[in-house]
Amino acid sequence: MTEALHSALREHLFPGDGLEAAAILICTRHEGERTKLLAKSVIPVPHGACVRKKDFINWPGDYLDMAVAQSEESQSSILLVHSHPGGFLGFSELDDESDQITMRSLYAGVEVIHGSAVMIPDGRVLARTYDDLQCPSPVSLISVIGDDIRLYFGEVEGQAVINVSSGAPMAFTSEMTQALARLSVAVIGVSGxxxxxxxxxxxxxxxxxxxxxxxxxxxxNLNRILNSTLEDAASSASKVEMFASSIERVRGKGVARPIAKSIGTREAVLAVADADFLFCCVDTRYARMIADRIASRFLIPLFDVGVLIPTMNDGTGAMIAGVYGRIDYVQPGGSTLADREVYSGESLRAESLLAASPEAYQQQLQHGYIQGFHEEAPAVISLNMLAASTCVMEFLARAFPMREEPNCNYARTMIKFREAEQEFTAESGFPKTADPGLAIGAAEPLLGIADLAGGV
Structure with a gap:
């Protein structure tokens, strides 16, 4: 869920009187390699409509009917949430008994998986889902995505227990490694x-x-793609297959999942939608637009990195005018890459026209690393490493907070190596437009793009 929705939910569940409260989450469901529930909206159950005590709550069925009515057409999942003001992060026997009754009613209304959850005062959430046989399954991960990324792990058989009682694990520790082992990440563009x-x-x-x-x-491009070899170039090896083999040599089988497709294909989009985090490392505006929409629709934090070396002519020839690296962190519901003018409708159209005319495309010289200077094999690996490392550090700072200042101050980092400067833009420094696609998942047409629509 987004930080904004989590904050609204927490504010309602803990009004300050020490009594339990209730709310209902309407969740889009994405069923890929694993099932994801994307919290789209919340129905607060009015405090006055409930019987509320410190360790008990009873609320009228009218609000279940309201949730079913909202979910029926889209076949959304419903998550019933109540608070435990005393701080018990678990389900009581009374909660179990209540779920057996309410889940049956929910399934009769909308025949999909539904669930229940509890929240404690510090904002931590524990959840479980129920299938059509009323069998509960723990939710393995709840992520709250904002300036900070909060990860609440459930106990799942066969996976390491992550202790979240004192907040996120400390960065750079073995506990952080254990947490990362429970997570999936997608990298779009496996080149420089x-x-x-x-x-x-x-x-x-x-x-x-x-x-x-x-x-x-x-x-x-052997001079800037890690782990690539002359043998790979001679055989025209797939970049993702090559890199997956490299990861297998270090980590073993089952870690890397290569998708040898353009991100502009339905298969690639749905594969990326399975991830918990998204890194965009591409050199086209269209691919960035796709990543932007995936982040929004599937509630995935996005880290976008780009490098640029513009040139100028001082009368004697070309010279370097700047050495730049840009890192953007995009939180679903916040300012998008489009809001930040990383791409626009006009630039997408221009890029499409250039791609349709290779000769004109080559004449533009705007596509490569060195702007305004044609270079087949630019020696940019040092700049790539600087920008890529900063990008991954940005992720670590969000998921395992370590900065002195709030993360909201670092929505964009601009590295200006020639000037020996770094510039930072806060989330509030960008405009934010309303996003009708937020948390709608794989609704057709996929990402709102006709070419990605599924077959009938």
Whole structure:
């Protein structure tokens, strides 16, 4: 869920009187490699309509009917949430008995999985879902995505227990590694910056790394794609297959998941939607637009990285005018890459026209690392590593807070190496437009793009 929705839920559940309260979450459901519930809206159950005590709550069935009515057309899942003001992060026997009754009613109204959850005063949430046989299953992860990314892990058989009683694990510790082992991450673009990002994520210990890139290894990019070899270039090896093999040598089988497709394909979009985190390391505006929409619709934190070396002519020839790295953190419900003018409708149209005319495309010289200067094999790995490392550090600072200042001050980081400067833009420094696609998941057409629509 977004931080905004979590805050609204917490404010209602803990009005300050020490008594239990209740609310209902309406959740879009995404069923990929695993099932995700995307909290889309909340129905607060009015305090005055309930019988409320310190360790008991009873509320009228009218609000269940309201939730069913809202969920029926879209076949959304319903999550019943109540507070435990005393701080008990668990389900009581009374909660179990209540669920057996209410879940049956919910399933009779909308025949999909539903669930229940409890929240304690510090905001932590524990949840479980029920199938059509009324069998409960613990929710393995609840993520609250805002300036900070809060991860609440459930106890799941076969996975390490993550102690969240004192907040997030300390950054750079073995406890952080245990937490990362429970998470999935997607990297779009596994080339200059993407290979450096993916290398770090693999060695940090992510449990699953989804690699998306349709391209193949060429000799001209061996100087900036980690782990690539002359043999890979000679055989035109798939970049993602090559990198997945590298991860397997370090981490073993089952960690890397290569998707040798363009991110502009339905298969790649749905694969990325399975991830808990998204890193965008591409060089086209269209791919960034796709990543932007995935983050919004599937409630995935997005980290976007780009580098640029503009040139100028001083009368004697071309010279470097700047050496830049840009890192944007995009939280669903916040300012998007479009809001930040990373791409626009006009720039997308121009890019499409250039791609349709390769000759004109080559003449523009705006696509490469070195703007205004044609270079087949730019020696940019040092800049790529600087920007990619800063991008991964931005993730660590969000999920395992360590900064002195609030993370809201760092929605964008601009590295200006030539000037020996770094500039930071706060989340409040960008405009934010209303997002009708927030948390709608895989609703058709996928991402609102006709070309990605599923077959009838």
């Amino acid at each position: 910056t993407g290979s450096v990002v993916a290398e770090q994520l693999a060695r940090l210990g992510f449990g699953e790394i989804i690699l998306v890139d349709h391209d193949r290894v060429e000799e001209k």
